[in-house]
Amino acid sequence: MSILVVLEQQSGQWHRMSWETMAAGQQLGAALGEPVEAAVAGQGIGALATEAASKKLAKVWTLEHNLLDSYTADGYTAVLDQLIRKTQPKLVLFPHTYQVRDFAPKLATRFSQVLVSDVIAARVDSGTLTLVRQLFQGRLSGDMRVSGAGPVFASLQAGAWRADTLESGAAAVETFAPVLDAGQIRQKPEAPFRETARAVDLTAAEIIVSVGRGIREQSNLTVVEDLAQAFGAELGASRPICDAGWLPMERQVGSSGQTVAPKLYVAVGISGAIQHLVGMKGAKTIVAINKDSNAPIFEVADYGIVGDLFEVAPALAAEVRKTKGA
Amino acid sequence: MKIIVAIKQVPTRDSPLHPAASGKWIEEADLSFEINEPDAYALEEALQLKEKHGGEVVVLCAGPERAAQTIREALAKGADRAIHIEIDALVSLDTLGVAKLLAAAVTPEKPDLILTGLQSDDLGAGQTGVVMAELLGLPHSTIIMHVEAREAGIRVKRELENGWFQHIEMPLPAVLAMQSGSNKLRYATLMGIKKAKSKEIRRVTSEELGGASAPVASIEKVYLPQKSKQTQIFEGDAKAAVAQLVEKLKFEARVI
Numbered sequence A: 001m002s003i004l005v006v007l008e009q010q011s012g013q014w015h016r017m018s019w020e021t022m023a024a025g026q027q028l029g030a031a032l033g034e035p036v037e038a039a040v041a042g043q044g045i046g047a048l049a050t051e052a053a054s055k056k057l058a059k060v061w062t063l064e065h066n067l068l069d070s071y072t073a074d075g076y077t078a079v080l081d082q083l084i085r086k087t088q089p090k091l092v093l094f095p096h097t098y099q100v101r102d103f104a105p106k107l108a109t110r111f112s113q114v115l116v117s118d119v120i121a122a123r124v125d126s127g128t129l130t131l132v133r134q135l136f137q138g139r140l141s142g143d144m145r146v147s148g149a150g151p152v153f154a155s156l157q158a159g160a161w162r163a164d165t166l167e168s169g170a171a172a173v174e175t176f177a178p179v180l181d182a183g184q185i186r187q188k189p190e191a192p193f194r195e196t197a198r199a200v201d202l203t204a205a206e207i208i209v210s211v212g213r214g215i216r217e218q219s220n221l222t223v224v225e226d227l228a229q230a231f232g233a234e235l236g237a238s239r240p241i242c243d244a245g246w247l248p249m250e251r252q253v254g255s256s257g258q259t260v261a262p263k264l265y266v267a268v269g270i271s272g273a274i275q276h277l278v279g280m281k282g283a284k285t286i287v288a289i290n291k292d293s294n295a296p297i298f299e300v301a302d303y304g305i306v307g308d309l310f311e312v313a314p315a316l317a318a319e320v321r322k323t324k325g326a
Numbered sequence B: 001m002k003i004i005v006a007i008k009q010v011p012t013r014d015s016p017l018h019p020a021a022s023g024k025w026i027e028e029a030d031l032s033f034e035i036n037e038p039d040a041y042a043l044e045e046a047l048q049l050k051e052k053h054g055g056e057v058v059v060l061c062a063g064p065e066r067a068a069q070t071i072r073e074a075l076a077k078g079a080d081r082a083i084h085i086e087i088d089a090l091v092s093l094d095t096l097g098v099a100k101l102l103a104a105a106v107t108p109e110k111p112d113l114i115l116t117g118l119q120s121d122d123l124g125a126g127q128t129g130v131v132m133a134e135l136l137g138l139p140h141s142t143i144i145m146h147v148e149a150r151e152a153g154i155r156v157k158r159e160l161e162n163g164w165f166q167h168i169e170m171p172l173p174a175v176l177a178m179q180s181g182s183n184k185l186r187y188a189t190l191m192g193i194k195k196a197k198s199k200e201i202r203r204v205t206s207e208e209l210g211g212a213s214a215p216v217a218s219i220e221k222v223y224l225p226q227k228s229k230q231t232q233i234f235e236g237d238a239k240a241a242v243a244q245l246v247e248k249l250k251f252e253a254r255v256i
Helices: A017-032 A046-052 A073-087 A098-110 A218-231 A239-243 A274-280 A309-325 B037-053 B067-077 B095-109 B128-136 B190-196 B238-251
Strands: A003-006 A036-042 A059-064 A091-095 A116-125 A128-135 A140-146 A152-156 A172-176 A207-211 A234-237 A264-268 A285-290 A303-306 B002-007 B009-011 B033-035 B056-063 B081-086 B113-117 B140-149 B154-159 B164-170 B174-178 B201-205 B217-223 B232-234
Touching: A003 A017, A003 A073, A017 A036, A017 A091, A017 A116, A017 A152, A036 A046, A036 A073, A046 A059, A059 A073, A073 A098, A073 A172, A073 B140, A091 A098, A098 A116, A098 A152, A098 B095, A098 B128, A098 B140, A116 A140, A128 A152, A128 B217, A207 A218, A218 A234, A218 A264, A218 A309, A234 A239, A285 A309, A285 B238, A303 B238, A309 B238, B002 B037, B002 B067, B002 B095, B002 B128, B009 B067, B033 B037, B033 B067, B037 B056, B037 B067, B037 B113, B037 B140, B037 B174, B056 B067, B056 B095, B067 B081, B067 B190, B067 B201, B081 B095, B095 B128, B113 B128, B128 B140, B128 B174, B140 B164, B232 B238
Parallel strands: A003 A036, A003 A091, A036 A059, A059 A172, A091 A152, A116 A152, A207 A234, A207 A264, A264 A285, A285 A303, A303 B232, B002 B056, B002 B113, B056 B081, B081 B201, B113 B174, B140 B174
Antiparallel strands: A116 A128, A128 A140, A140 B217, B009 B033, B140 B154, B154 B164
């Protein structure tokens, strides 16, 4: 029995959430009294495995195959299925990335299990594991229990565990040679691409005023544009605003857009779905303006005003101008 | 192309949410419900594919009696017929349990393509499509923006993280979990609403689909999130509140 941490890499580069997941593995390993192993799949991953082995782990598995060069759901599911059947872990942890969302539910199904996805915390009470996840886009939390014969599968939300708590060590690297043939892989992926070069680099902005669904209509955007101008800020947005075409995609903050860490982030009419929060919770100071006092954005905000943005935003713009003028 | 679209009915976005007395789910009595938003985009993509290539769009929905309203709205938008798996407490099943029922309902239909939204707005597990694909032995892909029919199979545009995309080809039949926002959603027309009244909704019970399986993953407790950060909230009228806020931004946070 052990805990298996599945790390993510692409073209020889770590996904940064791999380290957070490894930190969670170390903490849960200590709480459950289980050794922690890590696995990395791909091709040409020797250097990555060596780097992972410098952490406090019982073992690092490399799953290397030329058919794993590009990620496919079928390929990754097949090889991790084989490793899990061999090592029989009690708990399998993944970073909750787009890639993991694509294959981990399939992998769990192979073991008649259900992946507990997007986990934000875990507790061990007398050997029993409780996984906490968000419901209703973060408006509620839920404690989850997993039963059944197979291992427990869980994917962990970005930022829920801190990579800087990782303990160093010296683990053995072991090669696991998976059996895989091209006929098993039905998805044929092409090279990743970007739509357009970004003209707006939100990551360089010192202040960002961001707008969400609460703005209701495109014509209302002038309210936040004016507030951004008062602050001398760049304008950002949550995904629905860009999806609707009200602002260009390059202004989107969140997991599918840009990750920003300005000194001031003002969220206007943004409820704070996790996809947005992961893109901005590193801001030094966060201000939230929202009509719903239970909106998840207030959980990360330093300052908040519960109220109608159509009253608050213009008043704030006027007050900022007054202060700056003084 | 015969397309099945799996949809879910969820509480409307602004619903007041309170844990139920059982502590295991929310109080649903006074809520109103609507189609899960990502599923609405899956339906839109299906209707556009049908307009381009012909075929049939069948809506599949598991849920209590009230879900019939959401199904009827999907038919009014242009789906041809529907299958309603009647289950009172969907939340008593886990993702695997729901996917098993959906897969059992899909099998006799022999569709070319199965679409669903990438996640639900209530549970947000984001797995039903992928699990269904595994149970049906079909290839799948997730977070799909666009579907293009090819001579053999399909080519899809998949969203990656940080503004990257990728095209993937795969054979049919296949299962796709659709991302929100890639199309403009249509409204039902008056004619569509009228026509929907005579469209078929076949009701099936979970027993007819092999029965509900006991969950392996279950919700023990639902509660309001604990705040990790101390937020200073400014009350009063807008003018007074913003004056306090600006004071803090200037002298406490020192960011303006």
